[in-house]
Amino acid sequence: MYRTRKQLPKYCKHKASNQAYVRIGSKMYYLGKYGSDASRREYDRIIAEFVANGRQPFSDADEILVEALIARFLVYAEKEIKYSPAANWRICKILRLLNDLYGKQPVSAFTPSALKVLRQHFVDSKFARNTVNNYVGIVKQVFYWGCEEEIVPAEVGAALRMVKHLQAGRTSAVDYDAIEPVADDIVEKTLPHLQPTIRDMVKVQRLISGRAPMVT
Secondary structure, X not given: OOOOOOOOOOOEEEOOOXXXXXXXXXXXXXXXXXXXXXXXXXXXXXXXXXXXXXXXXXXXXXXXXXXXXXXXHHHHHHHHHXXXXXXXXXXXXXXXXXXXXXXXXXXXXXXXXXXXXXXXXXXXXXXXXXXXXXXXXXXHHXXXXXXXXXXXXXXXXXXXXXXXXXXXXXXXXXOOOOOOOOOHHHHHHHHHHOOHHHHHHHHHHHHOOOOOOOOO
């Protein structure tokens, strides 16, 4: 049967993030928490624009995907920031999850709601609250850099800036107890069992009130 009218794109659920989305052409537009009134309103708005556009996909061919933003940032970071191996490993781990959830989406689809979904993944992974805030800050940094390079719309960076840090006692993210310094008598008993180089390092750290290296 010949159809004279195209069917409207459906309101769908992204199972991994519990986000609602609508696919128009080859692109997915995230709407907020699945089933929420806000996501329904956003769906209605996008569909109204889609109908007004003659039921054709929106034209934004110059907009890059999140995966491309991540790739460009990592190239920049390697040349200009030059993270330590440990920091580079941590950043790649964070951006890998960002890519898994939103890599195929246009950068404009990464809204504050999307950032909060990513943040909840960090919380669910039992990262400490300060660690979660640090990880979210790194994701923001990637998008701010994209705004500076004019490959991410400025309004995207401005919106992400509104996502506040998790506050102590007001989130399910854990706050681990601070690590107390090792008692001097324990250090003295340990020193004879350390290799000479490690033993000297521990002594220097004690003199300057620094954290002793981890010995495995």
